[in-house]
Amino acid sequence: MSPVPPEGLVVGGDGLARPAWAATDPLLREYYDTEWGLPVRDERGVFERLSLEAFQSGLSWRTILAKRPAFRAAFDGFDPEAVAGYGEADVERLLGDAGIVRNRAKVRATIANARATVDLRPDGGLAALVWSFRPAAAPAPRTAAEVPSQSAESVALARALRSRGFRFVGPTTMFALMEAIGVVDTHLVGAHRRGSSGVWPAAEGPAAAAAG
Template sequence: MATSDPQDPDPDVIVGSDGLARPRWAAADRLMQNYYDTEWGMPVRDERGLFERISLEAFQSGLSWATILRKRENFRTAFRQFDPDTVAAFDSADVERLLGDAGIVRNRAKINATITNAAATVALRAEGGLVDFVWGFQPERTPEPQSFADVPTTSPESIALSKALRRKGFSFVGHTTMFALMEAVGIIDTHLMGSHRRGTSGVWGR
């Protein structure tokens, strides 16, 4: 049972029964808590992993992350473990298959974007690859939020990354979506200062 002290100067942080402090969004649902404790904000530096995150962030647009997380294994099965070469070769029959798959988010534009982005990912290998390209937008400093109100939803770097990816043929990579990606894969650290995860990625200090 998560608890909070109404006199706590940082009410956005909840201390769980395990004594660990987490943001409210990670404190109530066990699936979200496990994702927060073990994955969110940890560096992702492999092509397939980063392509998966870009794809899922696109599908999350307009929805809650919890919705996507609950469907994640279905997404992995439907998109063949997010292997870029395999997804880049998807054809119209695959699109129809995906549109008929109730286990994922059945949005034609987002499905087509994932296939397009797979081809763009493959093409980027000639320029050093997706990982180096995306991590090249790591800022010199990371936010130090005390509360949710202090957490930005975009940055000069996420805007630049969005524009750069679009120039390389990617779609559904808006600047707020890219900021969320940068948070999720450790390029920036927006863990609240009072959270037990702050500074644990090894990319940034506390």
């Protein structure tokens, strides 16, 4: 008789335990298995993910992930310098691109965020700023309901980014960014990816931190 997986996890045909959101859809499963939560520390990588998280606001992540190749083509591979140079003609070009999310406020925010990213370089850069808000310990959720949607650190990060001219960087969006790039680990306890980032041990969490 097969063991019952921990609550909130689904064991796939490959024997690996994943959260329900990543258990069945091939695109989400691939993203979960190979990318989500792994450290991203380069400027372009962080800018891309910050941009995609902003576009995701109000939509499903599945929708954004499916459009990711089109987003990369439309935004010059999310090269901050290239996007920072966009003008009104580029805004209209992007709004006419059916492959991406055509939202004028989000398009303009991405351009503004590219300019803010370039402006941050003398002070250490975007990646360093985001990673400076890494918490002292990661949560240890056992169910999806226990995964937080924001934290004191994401609130502070959102405030810091807004002060530097960034847009669409609310605390919930920034917490999602922090999860995506490994700044915080919210993999469910028992999931095969928990602790795989090299940043957080599998047992890391408030209890483990207190024990340490």
